[in-house]
Amino acid sequence: MSDLVERLRERGWRMTVQRRIVAEVLDGEHMHLTADEVHARATARLPEISRTTVYNTLGDLVALGEVLEVATDGRARRYDPNAHRSHQHLLCSRCGAIRDVHPVGDPLADLPAGERFGFALSHAEITYRGLCPECAAPGA
Amino acid sequence: MSDLVERLRERGWRMTVQRRIVAEVLDGEHMHLTADEVHARATARLPEISRTTVYNTLGDLVALGEVLEVATDGRARRYDPNAHRSHQHLLCSRCGAIRDVHPVGDPLADLPAGERFGFALSHAEITYRGLCPECAAPGA
DNA sequence: TATTGACTTGGACTGTGTCCATCGTAGGAT
DNA sequence: ATCCTACGATGGACACAGTCCAAGTCAATA
Structure with a gap:
């Protein structure tokens, strides 16, 4: 293992x-x-x-x-522990559950040079937020 | 204000x-x-x-x-305090300085349906990381 | 201006993380 | 197999971020 x-x-x-x-x-x-x-x-x-x-x-x-x-x-x-595969996180706003997710594209590409303020960028961390199926369900 | x-x-x-x-x-x-x-x-x-x-x-x-x-x-x-204009953050990995930045495009669009696990997404928070000009400077 | 319930105070407390002096041991040397 | 020693482990004290609570104070309304 x-x-x-x-x-x-x-x-x-x-x-x-x-x-x-x-x-x-x-x-x-x-x-x-x-x-x-x-x-x-x-x-x-x-x-x-x-x-x-x-x-x-x-x-x-x-x-x-x-x-x-x-x-x-x-x-x-x-x-x-899942550091070897690049991924981002999906977080439930209500219950705090976290999942690993894999968006397409390179997030760094979305930040224009004029918005970088001289920083040497290394990477971007994205947290998607929303309600998980359990928390979004009406009866739950 | x-x-x-x-x-x-x-x-x-x-x-x-x-x-x-x-x-x-x-x-x-x-x-x-x-x-x-x-x-x-x-x-x-x-x-x-x-x-x-x-x-x-x-x-x-x-x-x-x-x-x-x-x-x-x-x-x-x-x-x-800038809660009324949508923006993301740029963070210095060494000194912790933060700036507001405005990437182009919609980050939610980068997450395929197959990676959403039934979540009802509300928004995405992006933290760009890197070294600010002061911390990247050799003598500093 | 009197009333009242929401707000403020300050100290104690919890949770998270770091520091440091001392002790123990993994792994190389013999 | 045994010894050495530098690196790692220990645990108690400390630092920092944030919360709680009982008692005192005051902004808004009448």
């Missing part, structure tokens, strides 16, 4: 029990967990793992480009 | 010194301030204004649709 763990080892990442567990927790989830949710799941497998280690490891994974950090609401950041 | 203050009064908002000052602080800025930055500027004019009141007032303004809340990085939320 863990492509991820293998890739990290090949890149000279010192593999500790803690790091492996954090990577596996992320890898096994198709949701976008917060740091504390990752910590909770990791704790189930290694009770003495510290919060700091989880934060450090998540930060490292983001720096390595293996995981994306998503800030949807100004509360806890969420971690998205 | 005592427009803003007027609009609020017409909508039955009880106008207090504190609320007027918060509205004026936002109105007078073309940056996107955090709640604590608003509080600092308000304090310069009314030293005893409380943090809670600033938070309450900002929350009310957002609920009234007069101000937009922007969550860019999972740290402090920023408040954007």
